[in-house]
Amino acid sequence: xxxxxxxxxxxxxxxxxxxxxxxxxxxxxxxxxxxxxxxxxxxxxxxxxxxxxxxxxxxxxxxxxxxxxxxxxxxxxxxxxxxxxxxxxxxxxxxxxxxxxxxxxxxxxxxxxxxxxxxxxxxxxxxxxxxxxxxxxxxxxxxxxxxxxxxxxxxxxxxxxxxxxxxxxxxxxxxxxxxxxxxxxxxxxxxxxxxxxxxxxxxxxxxxxxxxxxxxxxxxxxxxxxxxxxxxxxxxxxxxxxxxxxxxxxxxxxxx
Amino acid sequence: xxxxxxxxxxxxxxxxxxxxxxxxxxxxxxxxxxxxxxxxxxxxxxxxxxxxxxxxxxxxxxxxxxxxxxxxxxxxxxxxxxxxxxxxxxxxxxxxxxxxxxxxxxxxxxxxxxxxxxxxxxxxxxxxxxxxxxxxxxxxxxxxxxxxxxxxxxxxxxxxxxxxxxxxxxxxxxxxxxxxxxxxxxxxxxxxxxxxxxxxxxxxxxxxxxxxxxxxxxxxxxxxxxxxxxxxxxxxxxxxxxxxxxxxxxxxxxxx
DNA sequence: AAACGCACTTGACCCGGGTCATTGTGGACG
DNA sequence: CGTCCACAATGACCCGGGTCAAGTGCGTTT
Numbered sequence: 019x020x021x022x023x024x025x026x027x028x029x030x031x032x033x034x035x036x037x038x039x040x041x042x043x044x045x046x047x048x049x050x051x052x053x054x055x056x057x058x059x060x061x062x063x064x065x066x067x068x069x070x071x072x073x074x075x076x077x078x079x080x081x082x083x084x085x086x087x088x089x090x091x092x093x094x095x096x097x098x099x100x101x102x103x104x105x106x107x108x109x110x111x112x113x114x115x116x117x118x119x120x121x122x123x124x125x126x127x128x129x130x131x132x133x134x135x136x137x138x139x140x141x142x143x144x145x146x147x148x149x150x151x152x153x154x155x156x157x158x159x160x161x162x163x164x165x166x167x168x169x170x171x172x173x174x175x176x177x178x179x180x181x182x183x184x185x186x187x188x189x190x191x192x193x194x195x196x197x198x199x200x201x202x203x204x205x206x207x208x209x210x211x212x213x214x215x216x217x218x219x220x221x222x223x224x225x226x227x228x229x230x231x232x233x234x235x236x237x238x239x240x241x242x243x244x245x246x247x248x249x250x251x252x253x254x255x256x257x258x259x260x261x262x263x264x265x266x267x268x269x270x271x272x273x274x
Numbered sequence: 275x276x277x278x279x280x281x282x283x284x285x286x287x288x289x290x291x292x293x294x295x296x297x298x299x300x301x302x303x304x305x306x307x308x309x310x311x312x313x314x315x316x317x318x319x320x321x322x323x324x325x326x327x328x329x330x331x332x333x334x335x336x337x338x339x340x341x342x343x344x345x346x347x348x349x350x351x352x353x354x355x356x357x358x359x360x361x362x363x364x365x366x367x368x369x370x371x372x373x374x375x376x377x378x379x380x381x382x383x384x385x386x387x388x389x390x391x392x393x394x395x396x397x398x399x400x401x402x403x404x405x406x407x408x409x410x411x412x413x414x415x416x417x418x419x420x421x422x423x424x425x426x427x428x429x430x431x432x433x434x435x436x437x438x439x440x441x442x443x444x445x446x447x448x449x450x451x452x453x454x455x456x457x458x459x460x461x462x463x464x465x466x467x468x469x470x471x472x473x474x475x476x477x478x479x480x481x482x483x484x485x486x487x488x489x490x491x492x493x494x495x496x497x498x499x500x501x502x503x504x505x506x507x508x509x510x511x512x513x514x515x516x517x518x519x520x521x522x523x524x525x526x527x528x529x530x
Numbered sequence: 531a532a533a534c535g536c537a538c539t540t541g542a543c544c545c546g547g548g549t550c551a552t553t554g555t556g557g558a559c560g
Numbered sequence: 561c562g563t564c565c566a567c568a569a570t571g572a573c574c575c576g577g578g579t580c581a582a583g584t585g586c587g588t589t590t
Contacts, residue, residue, distance in 0.1 A: 056463060087420055089512040095423045097416045108409065115413060139398060145405070152408050153364065159415040160353045164343055166422050167351045169578080171547070172566055208568065216423045221547055222283045240555095240568060256345040425548080427577070464538065477577055480540055496538060 033255040038077070038103040038151075046141050053133045057122035066107075074128035084204055086213065087116040097158065098181040101185065105151050109135060121206050133239040166216055168256055172225040174215045177255035179235065183245060197253025200245045201238065207242070229254070286328065294333070294359040294407070302397050309389045315376035322363075322374040330384035331363040337380025338461055343372040352470040354411075354418065361407050365391060377462050422472055425513055428481040430471045430504065433511035435491065439501060452500055460497045485510070 039047060058078065065073055065083055083100040097116055100106055106118060107128075115264040138145045165177035182202045186193035192203045204211070215222065224232060226243075229235045234251050236244035245251070295303060309404050315321060321339055322328055339356040356362055361376060363384075394401045421433035429454065438458045442449035448459045452457055460467070464475040471478065482499075485491045492500035502508070 025558060036360055069345070074473065085416075087416075087421070090509060091512045093423075093512055097419050115416060142401075145398075145401060148407050149365070149401070149408065152405065152412060156408060156412050156415060159412060160341075160343075160371060163353050163415065163422060164345070164351055166419060167349075169472075169546090185301055193327065207566095216425075219568080220549080220570085224547080227569080256347045256349055260407065425576090473579060475538075476540085476579080480577080483539085 023215075038147075039103075041206075042143060042147065046144050048139070049137055049141070050065055050129060050144075053130050053137075054127050055125045056125060057128065059124045061120055061122050061124075063120045064117065065120060065124075065126065066114055068115065068117040069113050071113045072107045073131050074125050075105065075109065075131060076128045076136050077105045078102055079125040079127055080119040083118050083124055083126070084121045084210065084214075085116045085118055095216065097211070098155075098162065100215070104155075105132070105148070109138065109148060121210060164257075165255065170254075171215065171217050171221045172228045173254050173256060174217070175211075175222065175225045175229060176234070176251040177257065178211070178215060179243065179245065180248070180251055180255060180257065183248070196238075196244055198236070198244060198246070202243050202245065204241045204243060281285060288509065294361075294403075298399060298403065299394075302393070302400050305394075305397070306383060306385060306390075306400075308458075309385050309393075310380060310383050315380045315382065317376055317378050319376045320371055320373065321376060321380075321382065324373040325369050325373065327369045328363045329387050331361060331387060331390050332382050332384045333361045334358055335381040335383055338377040339382070340362050340377045340466065340470075341372045341374055350469055351430055352466070352525075354415065355470070357417070360411075361404070362424055365394065365404060370426060415462050419468045421511065426510075427471065427477045428484045429510050429512060430473070431467075431478065431481040431485060432490070432507040433513065434467070434471060434498065436504070436507055436511060436513065454492070454500060454502070456501045457494065458499050458501065464496070467478070481501065 020129065026190065039050070042050075059081075065076070068087060078100050080102055083104075083106070084096050085098045085100065085106070086094055086096045088094045099121065100118070108114065113180050138148060161181075165174055165181070167175060168174045179202065182204070183193065183200060186202055194201050206214070208222045212219045217225075226235070226237055229251070230237050232250070234247045236246055236247075238244050285403070295306070298306075306412070322331070324343060333355050336358055339360075339362070340352050341354045341356065341362070342350055342352045344350045349525075355377065356374070364370070365387075394404060417437075421430055421437070424430045424433060435458065438460070439449065439456060442458055448461065450457050462470070464478045468475045468478050474480075482493055486493050488506070490501075490503045490510065492502055494500050
């Protein structure tokens with residue numbers, strides 16, 4: 019990691035615990051462990067700046083990172099979230115086109131770039147995994163474009179909730195079955211959500227309350243939403259096949 | 275290619291003419307040529323349907339393809355354009371998540387999938403190229419999200435024009451230096467443009483004329499736009515560094 | 531040359547949401 | 561226990577653009 023990164027603590031790293039790596043054979047994994055370090059970030063800390071050329075490849079172990087681009091007019095747009103298991107950084111080349119920040123407390127493990135790329139060349143399995151990872155990311159970006167294309171803010175929120183549901187299922191501090199249906203935790207503020215969905219905090223607020231009034235969701239707390247009608251949400255998002263469920267935030271859609 | 279594809283004519287293929295392949299050594303290229311066929315499509319023809327599992331990897335030789343997703347509510351959203359040199363289809367796995375149609379007359383060459391993947395495994399250079407291609411696509415998708423995030427339609431149009439300019443520079447039937455500045459050809463209809471930019475044809479029209487009234491562009495013909503003030507366009511699009519210029523429609527941003 | 535079709539343009543109307551301002555609300559801290 | 565502060569919610573206002581409906585221009589047909 020570049021040194022300007024307000025140096026979070028750092029220590030070793032057990033890759034076996036990261037789902038995405040458990041298919042690799044242990045030789046590859048051992049080689050990875052050797053060039054891996056773990057870093058911790060507090061919410062709001064910068065992980066990488068736009069334009070920066072990272073000397074590492076990163077992998078999120080816990081928490082959320084957001085990728086965002088600051089625009090000339092001051093607008094700031096989030097182009098994606100990174101959650102547990104997601105990788106970032108550029109293999110073989112180049113500068114980032116967006117900044118990466120911790121959206122919540124987060125653990126990130128990093129591989130030094132040169133040895134990582136060497137490994138890539140020597141270990142086709144690993145290169146294959148990286149390639150599939152990137153394909154996944156591409157799919158998520160496209161799904162995200164579909165969500166953003168929704169003309170009404172409430173539709174975009176609905177799409178986002180669907181994504182959260184499918185992504186968080188199984189992670190019990192983010193997704194639980196309440197007595198009246200599933201509940202998701204929104205891990206980011208209204209302001210971040212607004213950036214994410216291309217709108218303003220006020221409209222996010224209005225959107226949530228519109229969905230609540232329609233009976234599709236229940237606002238248990240600002241950051242805790244009860245899902246009451248999944249199908250209606252999908253319709254609101256304009257999603258025909260709940261395909262968004264696999265969208266935006268991580269989750270391998272295919273395996274090696 | 276799957277057989278339902280209203281069979282365009284097809285013949286051999288000279289890969290050396292496709293810019294993206296000219297860095298590969300001739301051995302790899304010969305191997306590719308052996309599994310390559312060229313197909314021609316008329317504007318509007320379907321190249322691949324959403325959900326279909328292509329048995330080929332494709333590469334655009336001329337013209338435009340558009341990737342689009344039809345939504346439950348009838349809306350239809352374009353998630354990207356493919357131009358000369360761009361590749362599509364999925365290596366190693368999976369169904370397409372969107373349909374691919376010819377936006378204009380187009381030539382496409384295809385590689386049968388199984389032998390292509392075999393080549394990938396045997397030829398690291400090729401796999402590297404494919405990986406970089408996908409990374410490029412990802413960047414373009416993110417840039418496109420930035421354009422789509424622009425709240426005003428005129429800003430989105432401005433962003434689109436920037437992309438066209440940078441992408442078309444050098445292709446003289448699409449981009450020429452007129453006496454009062456560069457001129458780009460818009461290769462698709464207002465209706466398509468509306469789908470692309472997440473709006474309606476009427477607003478596209480109004481947007482163009484707003485930019486024209488501001489003096490940023492001149493509408494020589496509906497499909498032929500004179501660029502008068504590149505900087506103002508960039509500002510309108512909210513782009514701080516003209517980064518969009520390398521966006522959406524193809525164009526390797528990095529090389530092997 | 532007249533008629534037709536298609537794509538683009540223009541106008542009128544109205545709703546969603548951006549914007550600004552104000553008012554809750556809950557947690558941290560003295 | 562009260563103060564402070566950040567965030568969320570709500571209200572008022574107005575502009576952009578979605579929508580529906582004509583109108584225009586150009587190429588093609590007969």
